[in-house]
Amino acid sequence: IHLAVKGANLEALVALLRLNCDIDVRDAFDRTAYTIADSKGHSVICGVLLIAKNVPNTRLVEEIKDVSIV
Numbered sequence: 001i002h003l004a005v006k007g008a009n010l011e012a013l014v015a016l017l018r019l020n021c022d023i024d025v026r027d028a029f030d031r032t033a034y035t036i037a038d039s040k041g042h043s044v045i046c047g048v049l050l051i052a053k054n055v056p057n058t059r060l061v062e063e064i065k066d067v068s069i070v
Helices: 002-006 010-018 033-040 043-054 057-064
Strands: none
Touching: 002 010, 002 033, 010 043, 033 043
């Protein structure tokens, strides 16, 4: 998940979230995926992570299906 957010790879992130990837996992530097995305200025990725954190997985795909990188 950290590599997906670092590279702003929305498709990979969504695939990982669909597989119930733990979004709170930390890397060797104690950073979460959100922390990395925020530090890179990836606002769309941050938004998707916030949705994933606050929406049950059964509704996740519906919530993010309209997200596109502009």
